[in-house]
Amino acid sequence: MPGIEWKPGNKATPERDLASHPVHVYRYTTADIAPSERFDAWQGHWPNVGPLFSTEPLEAFRVSSELVRLGEIGFMYTDISSQRWKRDKRLVDIGRNSIAVAVNLDGKAAGIAGRNDWVQMPGAAVLVDHGQTSLHDSAGGRSIGFSVPRHLATEAGLDVASLHGMVLSPAESAMLTSHMLQVREALPRFGEEDAARLGRSMLDMLILTLKGANRGEAPGFREDPATLLLRTRKEIQEHLGSPGLTITNLCRKLGVSRSTLHRLFEESGGVQAYIRDMRLEAARQALLNPENPERIGDIAERLGFSDAAHLSRLFKARFDETPSDCRARSMLSR
Known part of the structure; x- marks a missing residue:
């Protein structure tokens, strides 16, 4: 299948440090696909896009992505061209009830989450509740993030609905961003038996990041x-x-x-x-x-x-x- 390969870990990691059965990393790139066919190929082959968003390229389409399953948590690193992402009521009703956290490493994004407008600068993190509608445009660039099933976030004490469209500044999200980048780099040293624990570390770091932001009303922790x-x-x-x-x-x-x-x-x-x-x-x-x-x-x-x-x-x-x-x-x- 063009553009798709399964490989564990990062090629740059010394072989002696690799786990015997490393966490699987699902990689996809359109680099070897004809430009006119890239967008359709990506939509047809890349997991997690169709049920979540309807998308529209805002420039010549290209993408390179990595997806890792860390227990129930999906961890993703993406370098993608500018796009419009829309999640309407029809898609919300289909399901995929989770909360997504995304940090733009060098790009910008802006959109509407429910009734809230938001703007995301490089280094900032945005939280999106997939149980609600959203629309945003993203500039081309790299991003890193993860999605958490709603039941896991709820059991951890997060009020998912109140987090929809929240933007954490680069300073507020620095600890979370650093953790995600380090996990990505270290993946080859961990086996499948460690995957769920690595995923849990993402959720724990999100909770600590929200608490560390020290906002007056502590959004996200006002449990119903x-x-x-x-x-x-x-x-x-x-x-x-x-x-x-x-x-x-x-x-x-x-x-x-x-x-x-x-x-x-x-x-x-x-x-x-x-x-x-x-x-x-x-x-x-x-x-x-x-x-x-x-x-x-x-x-x-x-x-x-x-x-x-x-x-x-x-x-x-x-x-x-x-x-x-x-x-x-x-x-x-x-």
């Missing part, structure tokens, strides 16, 4: 209740059996007050009641599993109950049967 509830439930589920799963520790980990946490779970009787009910449900599922050999006391200990009697008392109140009765009923129904 549904987003915070999702993060809290995930945190509880991941530490369900831990003795450290307390309201104090949850507040510290999530960065919220006790009153905010209480309001989130008011309909469930409060945070502690929600944690208790989740632990009881986990115990019930363990008892109903015929392949689970755990004793009731072991289940109680694993899920954070003080002992088997404590589990039995709460289990009886919640499900109107004892853990022993639940297990016996499950065995009889097999």
